Amino acid sequence: MRSLEMTATWHEEEEDVEVEEMELRKHNNGNNGEGGRDDLTESSSDEATGKKRRKHGGSASSGSASSGVTIRRRKTCISARERNLRRLESNERERMRMHSLNDAFEQLREVIPHIKMERKLSKIETLTLAKNYIMALTNVICEMRGEEKHYTFQDVESNSDVELETEEQQTNPTTAREQNNNNMYQQNLESHPENTMVNSR
DNA sequence: TAGGCCATCTGGTCCT
């Protein structure tokens, strides 16, 4: 439905040009070929999210497109109008997909115990904390079984004795704050494993 | 103002 509305704002190319005959030169990284999409991206972003207006919604850049290579499509016999419509529909699907992904991130944030911050956890922080949370819980289980701990956590006080778990942790600028959260997991889990199942909200 | 984070568009590839 929305895609139909968006179609109305699309700058139509020549009517019913067959793709087979067209040489589709994909616009080159933001500079070329944007004009025809401005109307589309502005209206679609606005209507779809009610949030940001995207003056330029990014440009095709993957594969050979980035080098401005000329591509000739195989027989498809799709009109330009039809092609535009399909593109708008897949844009819509992609938006919905990303929204559902964000919803999942939000749900994950809610179940991860972490120190309350003014701003919400970023995606990378959320994933990292979730991983650490799982590791900490695994350690607790191992401990309860009398087994050796599977994972080790870095000690914030002295970074010398314990290795960082991943390369990502070594390069992540938010490592310090996350380590605080990690320590909280560790201390909490080791003293009161049952508490960690309580939502931090 | 630079850098981080994010939403969005886009085309290629994979999957059903």
Place this chain on the structure above:
DNA sequence: AGGACCAGATGGCCTA
């Protein structure tokens, strides 16, 4: 064949 998934690119917003 069409939809889902993915990665690259871009621009906006926010913060240090």
